[in-house]
Amino acid sequence: MCKVAHRHSFSSHSIFCILPPDILSNIVKNGTPEQRDAAMRALGLDTSLRNQRLTFSLLGERSAGLDVSGATPVVQRTIFDAGNLQVLPGKAVRNEGAPPTADVAVNEAYEGLGNTFDLYLQVYHRNSIDNAGLPLNASVHFDQKYNNAFWNGQQMVFGDGDGVIFNRFTIATDVIGHELTHGVTAAEANLVYQGQSGALNESISDVFGSLVKQFKLKQTAAQADWLIGAGLLAAGIHGVALRSMKAPGTAYNDPVLGKDPQPADMQHFVNTMQDNGGVHTNSGIPNRAFFLVASALGGNAWERAGQIWYDTVTDHRLSKRASFAAFATRTSLNAATRYGSASVERKAVLDAWRQVGVIKATASAAVS
Amino acid sequence: MRIEFVRSGGPAAFPGMVMDATVDFAANPGRVSEKGGYTRDLASQEAQDVQKLIDPTLFFRINNKDLAKKRESGPRDLYQYDIAVHMDDGRTHSITVSDMMGETLEGISPGLGKFLDWAKQECQRITNYKVGQR
Numbered sequence: 260m261c262k263v264a265h266r267h268s269f270s271s272h273s274i275f276c277i278l279p280p281d282i283l284s285n286i287v288k289n290g291t292p293e294q295r296d297a298a299m300r301a302l303g304l305d306t307s308l309r310n311q312r313l314t315f316s317l318l319g320e321r322s323a324g325l326d327v328s329g330a331t332p333v334v335q336r337t338i339f340d341a342g343n344l345q346v347l348p349g350k351a352v353r354n355e356g357a358p359p360t361a362d363v364a365v366n367e368a369y370e371g372l373g374n375t376f377d378l379y380l381q382v383y384h385r386n387s388i389d390n391a392g393l394p395l396n397a398s399v400h401f402d403q404k405y406n407n408a409f410w411n412g413q414q415m416v417f418g419d420g421d422g423v424i425f426n427r428f429t430i431a432t433d434v435i436g437h438e439l440t441h442g443v444t445a446a447e448a449n450l451v452y453q454g455q456s457g458a459l460n461e462s463i464s465d466v467f468g469s470l471v472k473q474f475k476l477k478q479t480a481a482q483a484d485w486l487i488g489a490g491l492l493a494a495g496i497h498g499v500a501l502r503s504m505k506a507p508g509t510a511y512n513d514p515v516l517g518k519d520p521q522p523a524d525m526q527h528f529v530n531t532m533q534d535n536g537g538v539h540t541n542s543g544i545p546n547r548a549f550f551l552v553a554s555a556l557g558g559n560a561w562e563r564a565g566q567i568w569y570d571t572v573t574d575h576r577l578s579k580r581a582s583f584a585a586f587a588t589r590t591s592l593n594a595a596t597r598y599g600s601a602s603v604e605r606k607a608v609l610d611a612w613r614q615v616g617v618i619k620a621t622a623s624a625a626v627s
Numbered sequence: 628m629r630i631e632f633v634r635s636g637g638p639a640a641f642p643g644m645v646m647d648a649t650v651d652f653a654a655n656p657g658r659v660s661e662k663g664g665y666t667r668d669l670a671s672q673e674a675q676d677v678q679k680l681i682d683p684t685l686f687f688r689i690n691n692k693d694l695a696k697k698r699e700s701g702p703r704d705l706y707q708y709d710i711a712v713h714m715d716d717g718r719t720h721s722i723t724v725s726d727m728m729g730e731t732l733e734g735i736s737p738g739l740g741k742f743l744d745w746a747k748q749e750c751q752r753i754t755n756y757k758v759g760q761r
Contacts, residue, residue, distance in 0.1 A: 411702045
């Protein structure tokens with residue numbers, strides 16, 4: 260073990276050879292990458308998948324994806340039951356590879372986490388939320404009749420819904436993809452959750468949430484419903500979903516919920532202080548832009564349209580306070596980089612942003 | 628003292644589910660009213676308990692920019708609560724928090740996190756009222 264550490268230029272760290280395992284474990288958790296490497300080798304961790312998982316558990320989620328094996332990334336899910344308390348994570352009820360349980364929420368959460376992991380890995384070669392193999396944990400039955408689901412930076416949390424407005428939040432796999440994508444955005448562009456950058460943050464979650472569902476169902480852009488949260492609204496509510504990317508403003512019209520206020524273009528942009536400056540409202544504009552790009556290109560939306568959006572979310576030149584216009588410019592540049600400045604992909608991007616009024620018609624022609 | 632709280636946001640930010648409520652302690656012993664028509668008279672003990680949850684001295688010292696930083700680093704898709712306290716002498720102060728910031732508030736001003744919990748329960752009552760009015 261010590262020899263291995265020395266081979267990797269850690270001769271000055273020969274102290275690893277004499278440290279007890281618990282201290283080495285702490286170094287694995289908290290040390291620099293070099294220190295972790297040496298400590299892991301000192302612990303005698305081999306490169307088998309089984310021990311990679313053990314290593315992940317030692318590392319915790321922050322650096323869980325340290326690839327000690329070079330093996331193909333694999334999803335590592337654990338579903339917990341919070342028992343209708345506000346204490347996380349609760350009791351582990353389904354681990355990776357375990358068969359389905361009798362609890363539908365547990366199984367839906369397990370599947371939704373897997374569907375999201377699959378899209379990001381298989382299409383965009385992203386290894387989990389942090390692109391470093393973060394294990395995906397989720398707690399179901401959080402609190403009593405809790406009307407929400409969210410990613411808290413470490414795990415997913417699902418409420419049961421009150422049965423009056425919402426059904427259980429695990430019911431819609433695109434909502435699970437939406438929430439996990441907030442983790443991806445936080446790890447990449449980290450768009451500020453306020454105003455236009457906040458609406459972009461929301462829209463990116465809708466885009467990849469919808470793509471998670473389309474990828475699972477193997478639907479083309481023409482076959483997809485482009486709804487977010489279909490099935491989540493309780494019986495009796497007049498609506499089909501939380502949002503429509505294809506036709507923003509048409510998802511619901513209900514005496515209790517009101518009418519879907521999402522604008523489809525910049526002419527109807529909503530200025531408000533509520534909801535972090537209307538992040539769930541104005542996201543309708545970039546949502547529709549993505550739908551238009553995907554529809555213009557045809558085929559599977561996760562391929563070219565999704566790739567351009569993914570390139571943009573992971574583009575470090577994208578400001579965390581990006582406006583719609585700045586994001587549109589980045590998508591155009593990324594389409595040009597990947598497919599060519601005269602490509603149909605770039606033209607589709609420019610046309611879409613022009614149609615929703617983010618890029619002026621004249622500016623669009625000039626950029627073209 | 629009068630307390631206003633507005634709940635917005637959440638997973639869909641339904642416009643009809645924005646709760647714009649006032650807790651007025653001038654109406655003895657206290658009354659909650661919401662712009663959609665909901666009203667509830669507080670029992671004497673509850674009115675006293677709710678009023679005690681707000682320490683005006685501490686509340687008026689809360690820096691909303693500090694809370695904004697906490698909110699920004701927290702989970703997305705949460706409900707936003709705008710809480711304003713209006714004193715009888717005309718002073719007013721307001722803060723904006725998310726529904727998962729109870730512990731933060733409790734650390735800043737003991738009782739304030741419990742007030743948030745109370746406001747959340749009141750929002751569920753208002754939801755039930757709105758659904759019942761359908």
